[in-house]
Amino acid sequence: MRITSVDVELIQVPARVPEFRWREGLPGSDGPTTGAWLVIRTDGGVTGFGFCHSGIILNDIVERRLRKELVGADPLAREFLWNRLWELDRIEYFPVYINGVVDVALWDIAGKAAGMPVHQLLGSFRDAIPAYASTVTFGGISEYLDVADQCLELGFRAIKLHAWGDVRADARLSRALREHVGDDIPLMYDGSAGFDLADAIYLGDALADAGYLWYEEPMRESSVTAYKRLGERVAVPLLVGEVAAGAHMNTADFIATGAATAVRTGWTLRGGITGSMRIAHLADSYLLRAEVHAGSLPNTHLCMAISNTTYYEALIYSNPVRRPDEVDANGLVHAIDRPGIGWEFDAELAARLGIHD
Ligand SMILES: [Mg+2]
Structure with a gap:
């Protein structure tokens, strides 16, 4: 199996209501934000998704670094790709959550390919x-x-x-x-x-x-x-x-x-x-x-x-x-009994992400 495309689908994330109250003087949550789904498609008939609250940042990093790193790679070679991203982190100083978003999408693919929930x-x-x-x-x-x-x-x-x-x-x-x-x-x-x-x-x-x-x-x-x-x-x-x-x-x-x-x-x-x-x-x-x-x-x-x-x-x-x-x-x-991560999407988002099942 090979990765055929890596895309970012930006979405609007509403503000948390009520807001996350943090200790004195510090806001605990921000207002509405632009989040994103990382979408990794494969030639094996399965697509993996990872979610990121910082959509603009993810999009930038995918455009400059991650797409060319991932397209053509074996999505099941998670240990290899995990170490490649750690190496890229040394060059790029990724925000700490970025590698996790990619890894979660790869586990989503692995679970769906195996017909098993990730756990x-x-x-x-x-x-x-x-x-x-x-x-x-x-x-x-x-x-x-x-x-x-x-x-x-x-x-x-x-x-x-x-x-x-x-x-x-x-x-x-x-x-x-x-x-x-x-x-x-x-x-x-x-x-x-x-x-x-x-x-x-x-x-x-x-x-x-x-x-x-x-x-x-x-x-x-x-x-x-x-x-x-x-x-x-x-x-x-x-x-x-x-x-x-x-x-x-x-x-x-x-x-x-x-x-x-x-x-x-x-x-x-x-x-x-x-x-x-x-x-x-x-x-x-x-x-x-x-x-x-x-x-x-x-x-x-x-x-x-x-x-x-x-x-x-x-x-x-x-x-x-x-x-x-x-x-x-x-x-x-x-435990979640759906294959992969088991993400659930509303109909509008599912259509945008190309999810038909
Ligand atoms: Mg803590």
């Missing part, structure tokens, strides 16, 4: 996984506790906080949430790189006292040494390696320093499904968990295929809380 092609480990409720930033402790009650009522059995980025306020919130939900609900905290080492230690101690399951990305991940020092000072388990450039490489360093008690994986920031599985297997060799970052269909396949992962991340960005469509009343996300 089955990877080797399915499970057919359902619990989702945790991953909050945006809400207004105050009482609102967070109200949101937590709604999440538990909707079936979630674990909650992760994105909070204000003020360590004392966030420590008070973390303790209040633990007291409110009791000891049996796993709780996590995501710092989204809001702190320096001193503040990260302060909050880490509070999270340890409150029995949090993990403490995620409290600092920018450019200094593995800073994480090593944090890991030496706090008892709460650290979940690291979410956004570091070249995460499929430097995850090994996070592990080697002893800083990581779990690592991040997931298609968007690690070169797609290929890079994510590489990280998952690396972590498994050290008896570490590889937790999948963010939702989406490609990440659902990863959640079903990675043995050493425990949750699906479901973003909760509204109050009243709305349960995401992919999460059932028991807080579970189920």
